Amino acid sequence: MDIRPLGLDPSHCLIGAEWIAPKSGQTLPLINPSDGTALCDIAAGDAEDINAAVASARAAFEGPWGRATAVERGRVLARIGQLVLEHKDELARLEALDVGKPYKQAMADVVALARYMEFYAGAADKLHGQTIPYLDGYTVYTLREPHGVTGHIIPWNYPMQIIGRSVGAALAVGNACVLKPAEEACLTALAFGELARRAGLPAGALNVVPGAGAQAGAALSAHEDVDHLSFTGSVGVGKLIQTSAAENIVPVTLELGGKSPQVVFEDADFDAALPFLVNAGIQNAGQTCSASSRILVHESRFDELLNAMSGRYTSLKAGPALDDLDVGPLVSQRQKQIVEGFIAKGGDLELAASGEIVGDAPEGGAYVAPRLFACHEPDHTLAQDEVFGPVQVVIPFRDEDHAVAIANGTRYGLVASCWTRDGARQMRLARKLRAGQVFLNNYGAGGGVELPFGGTGLSGHGREKGFEALYGFTSLKTVAAYHG
Ligand code: ADP
Numbered sequence: 001m002d003i004r005p006l007g008l009d010p011s012h013c014l015i016g017a018e019w020i021a022p023k024s025g026q027t028l029p030l031i032n033p034s035d036g037t038a039l040c041d042i043a044a045g046d047a048e049d050i051n052a053a054v055a056s057a058r059a060a061f062e063g064p065w066g067r068a069t070a071v072e073r074g075r076v077l078a079r080i081g082q083l084v085l086e087h088k089d090e091l092a093r094l095e096a097l098d099v100g101k102p103y104k105q106a107m108a109d110v111v112a113l114a115r116y117m118e119f120y121a122g123a124a125d126k127l128h129g130q131t132i133p134y135l136d137g138y139t140v141y142t143l144r145e146p147h148g149v150t151g152h153i154i155p156w157n158y159p160m161q162i163i164g165r166s167v168g169a170a171l172a173v174g175n176a177c178v179l180k181p182a183e184e185a186c187l188t189a190l191a192f193g194e195l196a197r198r199a200g201l202p203a204g205a206l207n208v209v210p211g212a213g214a215q216a217g218a219a220l221s222a223h224e225d226v227d228h229l230s231f232t233g234s235v236g237v238g239k240l241i242q243t244s245a246a247e248n249i250v251p252v253t254l255e256l257g258g259k260s261p262q263v264v265f266e267d268a269d270f271d272a273a274l275p276f277l278v279n280a281g282i283q284n285a286g287q288t289c290s291a292s293s294r295i296l297v298h299e300s301r302f303d304e305l306l307n308a309m310s311g312r313y314t315s316l317k318a319g320p321a322l323d324d325l326d327v328g329p330l331v332s333q334r335q336k337q338i339v340e341g342f343i344a345k346g347g348d349l350e351l352a353a354s355g356e357i358v359g360d361a362p363e364g365g366a367y368v369a370p371r372l373f374a375c376h377e378p379d380h381t382l383a384q385d386e387v388f389g390p391v392q393v394v395i396p397f398r399d400e401d402h403a404v405a406i407a408n409g410t411r412y413g414l415v416a417s418c419w420t421r422d423g424a425r426q427m428r429l430a431r432k433l434r435a436g437q438v439f440l441n442n443y444g445a446g447g448g449v450e451l452p453f454g455g456t457g458l459s460g461h462g463r464e465k466g467f468e469a470l471y472g473f474t475s476l477k478t479v480a481a482y483h484g
Contacts, residue, residue: 003030003040005094005191006087011041013049013210014193016056017203023048028183028212033100033329034320036364042186045211047219050178053207054225057149057176060204065176066146068202073172074124079199080192081117084110087195091160091188096321098185099156100329100366101284103322108447109160113192115449116164119466120172127173127470132478139481144474146174147251148227151220153213153241155233156185156331157287157388163192164449166230166253169469171205175228179208180220182233184331186210213237224248228473231255232289235386235458253462253472255454257289257386258414261407262443263397263429264305266298268419269441276417276443277305278312281392282355282370285318285327287335290415290453292392292443294383296403299396306352306374306394313372316355318390320365327355327390329366336366339389343371346382350374352394378406386412400425408434413456417443436463 003010011027012019027041043049060066068076084091088110095106129142150170154162159181167177181189193208209216217237221229221244230253231241238256245252262277264270280292297305318327330336355370370390375383383393397403407416417439418429426440436455439445452468454460462472 003094003097003187005187006090006194008190008194010187010190011043013043013045013053014190014197014206014208015049015052016207017197022046022211030098030187031332032097033331033366034097034322035362036333036366039097042183042210045180045209045216047215049209049211050216050219050223053178053209054149054220054223056204056207057178058225060202061146061148061176063202063204065202065205066174068174070125073174074121076199076201077117077121077124077168077172080196080201081114081121083195083199084114084117087191091191093322094187094191095160096328098187099159099284100321100331102326102328103324105284106321109158112447112449113160113164116161116168119449120168123467123470124172127474129476134480137482137484139483141479143477143479144173145477147473147475148175149225150175150177150228150230150473151223151226152177152179153217153220153229153231153233154179154181154189156182157284157289159185160188160192162232163189165453165464165469166232167206169464170230170473171201173470173474175473176205177207178220178226179206180216181208181210183210183212221245222247226250228252230462230464238460251472253454253464254460255289255464256458256460257388258412258455258459259294259384259386259410260290260292260412260415260435261294261296262292262417262419263403263407264295264297264301265418265420265422265425266300267421269421270301270305270308272441273419274308274312278309280443282316282327282390285330285368286390287331287388290437290444292415292417293387295392295394296397296406297394299398302394302396309372309394310353313353313355313370316370317358318355318367318369319358319361323358325358327370330368330389331366333366335388336368339368339387339391342382342385342387342389342391343368346371346373346391349380349382349393355390378409384410400428404429404432408432411458414459415439
């Protein structure tokens with residue numbers, strides 16, 4: 001299949017206003033995870049291309065983009081959002097082919113990307129500083145200023161959504177960005193760069209350099225002229241990024257995934273909870289930072305919930321992304337091996353139910369049938385480690401304290417939810433659960449472009465999404481004027 005996102009040559013990088021081949025001339029193959037065939041070649045950017053991209057971002061920051069007013073920045077973001085919607089079918093198809101996610105889920109990501117652009121377009125001129133009462137004869141105020149050049153290293157699981165929340169917020173407050181998409185899935189990042197260009201974003205305000213993590217990613221995170229880093233991906237690479245940020249003493253936002261629990265009390269509305277419990281585990285084949293891979297349920301209703309979830313699992317179908325079933329393939333054969341390794345480690349647990357890989361799914365696709373396990377050991381690997389595949393465990397608890405202890409008993413802390421009709425318990429759990437987002441009687445709140453998001457512990461630090469992200473992409477300057 002020859003893929004040309006928006007007519008572009010995917011083996012090129014966006015640097016300044018131009019699409020150019022990487023200096024080394026090297027490319028990497030991009031694989032369609034639904035059938036294992038090559039989609040196209042992408043640029044294998046390296047340090048030289050990153051240097052050019054950072055220089056171009058710096059020039060934009062010191063030039064026209066740095067001088068743009070908040071209103072002008074907002075308008076260009078709004079135009080990008082409009083173009084995203086105008087190209088929604090093509091973008092959804094690219095994302096489905098590239099990531100392997102079912103088409104409907106890819107379309108939801110396109111809509112979310114447009115929403116991020118709309119949200120940050122509207123927010124661009126709403127961020128302001130404060131005046132601070134001080135000594136007699138002084139006027140003191142604060143200015144929120146962009147960092148300068150921001151580096152964005154993103155993963156393959158939700159390229160469009162993560163571009164929206166990260167690049168969208170950074171641009172809204174006037175940073176110039178260098179985006180390094182993942183080598184497994186970068187077509188919509190390229191398309192986004194082109195749409196931004198067509199929308200009139202000044203040259204260099206957004207540069208896109210695909211390439212391998214160890215080359216392009218490492219070069220971007222180590223670059224001395226980058227003023228802020230934001231990274232979404234694995235804990236291991238997150239540590240490398242934080243180490244690079246430490247070398248250059250630059251702020252860094254890390255979103256590194258989780259082992260997010262949903263806690264179901266005995267008084268919960270099971271019918272309302274059921275779709276959330278399952279969908280939060282299998283959406284994007286479980287390759288979601290905020291996937292809910294642990295379901296905690298009161299022991300008195302353990303069997304009932306396990307049966308109900310098993311009923312759903314046995315109806316789940318995995319197949320090619322464009323067939324738009326419940327679950328697509330995993331992003332790569334490598335990811336499939338990792339997930340199968342975890343499933344093998346669940347050999348000592350009770351396998352409650354499995355989904356099905358459809359009979360005509362191509363041999364070369366990276367398919368894994370969804371699996372649901374009953375787990376009476378909260379310390380089990382499947383209840384502790386992030387699998388990043390369509391695997392959930394159901395764990396019983398005795399009482400509220402026990403539930404909180406299990407829920408908080410991993411090294412992660414990204415998202416949690418609590419299902420109960422007891423209002424006081426909802427409030428207690430909202431405080432006690434260790435997570436950056438807590439949902440009460442729902443999970444995920446529909447994606448939540450407006451809702452601050454980020455974690456604690458191994459899930460990372462810093463907040464993206466919502467208005468809160470704008471604080472992370474700015475630094476605060478205090479001005480004290482003495483006038484007598
Ligand atoms: P996953 O394990 O889920 O593929 P990674 O954390 O490896 O996730 O990748 C997320 C992003 O980090 C990708 O864009 C990848 O290219 C990039 N990356 C991988 N290794 C490095 C590295 N050493 N330095 C900087 N970026 C990296």
